[in-house]
Amino acid sequence: MRSLQLRAALLALMVSAGSFAAQPLAPEQLSIEPLPSKSPHWVFVIDEAFFNEIDARVRLFDGDSYRHLGQIDAGFSPGVIQSPDGSTTAVATTYYARGGHGARTDVVEFTDNATLAAAGEIVLPPKRAQIPPTYFNLAYSADARFIYVAYLTPAASFGVLDPAGKTVLAEIDTAGCVLVIPSGPNRVSSLCDNGKLLTVTLDPQGHEAQRSLSEAMFDADADPVFIQGAPSSGGYTFLSFLGQVHEVDFSGEQPSLHPPWSLVGASERGRWRPGGSQPLAINRALGRLYVPMHRGGEGSHKQGGSEIWVFDRNTHKRLARWPMAPSRLGAVTAVQVSQDDAPLLFAAGDHGAVGVFDALTGRLRHVDKDLGQTPWLFLNP
Amino acid sequence: MHPLDRLFEKSSRSLAQRTSRRSFVALLGQALTGSILLPLLPIDRVSRAQAANADPDAGAPPQHQSISGGARNSAHDDPQNCEYWKYCAIDGFLCSCCGGSSHSCPPGTAMSPITWIGTCHNPGDSRDYIVSYNDCCGKTSCGNCACNRNEREKPLYRLSRNNDVNWCMANSDSNYHCSVSVLLGLAEQ
Numbered sequence: 001m002r003s004l005q006l007r008a009a010l011l012a013l014m015v016s017a018g019s020f021a022a023q024p025l026a027p028e029q030l031s032i033e034p035l036p037s038k039s040p041h042w043v044f045v046i047d048e049a050f051f052n053e054i055d056a057r058v059r060l061f062d063g064d065s066y067r068h069l070g071q072i073d074a075g076f077s078p079g080v081i082q083s084p085d086g087s088t089t090a091v092a093t094t095y096y097a098r099g100g101h102g103a104r105t106d107v108v109e110f111t112d113n114a115t116l117a118a119a120g121e122i123v124l125p126p127k128r129a130q131i132p133p134t135y136f137n138l139a140y141s142a143d144a145r146f147i148y149v150a151y152l153t154p155a156a157s158f159g160v161l162d163p164a165g166k167t168v169l170a171e172i173d174t175a176g177c178v179l180v181i182p183s184g185p186n187r188v189s190s191l192c193d194n195g196k197l198l199t200v201t202l203d204p205q206g207h208e209a210q211r212s213l214s215e216a217m218f219d220a221d222a223d224p225v226f227i228q229g230a231p232s233s234g235g236y237t238f239l240s241f242l243g244q245v246h247e248v249d250f251s252g253e254q255p256s257l258h259p260p261w262s263l264v265g266a267s268e269r270g271r272w273r274p275g276g277s278q279p280l281a282i283n284r285a286l287g288r289l290y291v292p293m294h295r296g297g298e299g300s301h302k303q304g305g306s307e308i309w310v311f312d313r314n315t316h317k318r319l320a321r322w323p324m325a326p327s328r329l330g331a332v333t334a335v336q337v338s339q340d341d342a343p344l345l346f347a348a349g350d351h352g353a354v355g356v357f358d359a360l361t362g363r364l365r366h367v368d369k370d371l372g373q374t375p376w377l378f379l380n381p
Numbered sequence: 382m383h384p385l386d387r388l389f390e391k392s393s394r395s396l397a398q399r400t401s402r403r404s405f406v407a408l409l410g411q412a413l414t415g416s417i418l419l420p421l422l423p424i425d426r427v428s429r430a431q432a433a434n435a436d437p438d439a440g441a442p443p444q445h446q447s448i449s450g451g452a453r454n455s456a457h458d459d460p461q462n463c464e465y466w467k468y469c470a471i472d473g474f475l476c477s478c479c480g481g482s483s484h485s486c487p488p489g490t491a492m493s494p495i496t497w498i499g500t501c502h503n504p505g506d507s508r509d510y511i512v513s514y515n516d517c518c519g520k521t522s523c524g525n526c527a528c529n530r531n532e533r534e535k536p537l538y539r540l541s542r543n544n545d546v547n548w549c550m551a552n553s554d555s556n557y558h559c560s561v562s563v564l565l566g567l568a569e570q
Contacts, residue, residue, distance in 0.1 A: 050522065050527070051522055051524040051527070052521060052522055052524065053521065053522040053556075053557060054521050054522075054556065076556065077547055077557075094555070096554070096556055099521070100520055100521030100556055101519055101520060101521075101554050101556055102554070104554070104555055126555075129537075129546070129550075130546065130547035130549075130550050130555065130557075131537060131545055131546050131547070132545050152540075152546065152550060153550065153551060154495060154540060154546075154550065154551065156540075176540075177538065178537050178538050178540070179537065179538075191536075191537075191538040192538055193538045193539050193540075220535060220536075220538065220539050224535055224536050224538075224539070225536070226536060227536045227537050227538065298532070298533070299470075299530070299531045299532040299533065299534065300531070301531060301534075302472075302529060302531055
């Protein structure tokens, strides 16, 4: 023992002497890390922070370096959307004057995506729909002239905002139809309980010029659609609880409904279902759909997928079934795919871990367990 | 859909489509003074994320998960367990794990006056009961016993059957704390 102590002391002396011999560390300068140039492999992860819900946040994550690049605060039960040019993140949220309680302020807050610094706000009437995040809690018009914000008090309406002037221009009643699906420079569609789409066209001042109802897209009793539609070529695509694919072309004056097609064969119908908080991702250029699928019955529509199924949008054929068990993500409740030609697939498990997959092969590249407690929605940059 | 569900859903949806905030407040006053027996609209909060997976039986009912809270009795009889029969379409934190009970809000919170009504089957007596799902409001998330069940639950456009929206939305302090399931009566004639 005595010999051991002697050797340890000698070693410490040598290390110490070595340290004295090396150059001292240079002083550091406190600074703000600049964001790197935007990559199609970035993803905005909306963490609803359900277990402490006044503290939702958006994390910016790089699917190549696996680095957390920064954060945007998101308050209580937020909606989050990107501006059409990708320069700005808009967060519609609620704050309480005393943290968990007190006077309610609803607001749309803007963040400069080049710096992640705050870039102004628009205070709303206290009517914002406090719902889980989707593409349609708030939305930009195609030319970014307007922002639309879904209201629910529980009477349904939406606000029209001027992001340049930072003002609220109007409130438009939607007769019980909900959410704001944008199209063109001045049209807003909402989902109605009778399966139709209400489309309101605005005048240049943001007030209602006309409205119309589409034919029925779905049957809310027999097979309702998830409200979490995904952007697709010319519009948005919605899934039904039983796996019907409803593609809607919003490029014209009125929404045009494509004939629905099915994710499941006759023997799978009602047995395998899509589910989760973001049950559909689409790579528009490749025409590929990614859907977390699970075995389950009625009432399982929020259950995550044990597999991700991949479909060709043009042929409607299933290209692959990727079991999620090897990834150890648990059931996959949210998916997003990058829009480049070497796409990444992001998948959130039901315990909050996020997997990064090669979206062409299904190969798992990385799992990140620190992207939030309840990452319910991913947005592309 | 159960006929009573349909009845309540129809009236509450119609209400949501026609009602201004002011008339809603008037109705709220009636409800608070007891002149309206049944709550008006759907309730609640979301928590997705919970459901376990890998159900080996095709078409089997969804699995649920109680994050915390013990299973002291059998799951169907334990108000602190997500499987408790009255919670068949609840989505949020169980108030029974937060200082309240299955039908009472924790001290210092406020009841949501608007709610949605469903029917749940009680395996104890094999009867269907009408339950009102209410949120308890005015404090931040309880965080205990997250529970997500969705029998006959519908998306937001059918508000009277939706448990994703914050049913504290019309409270003066609309922060969401936890959820209860209040038994209103037999669904059978």
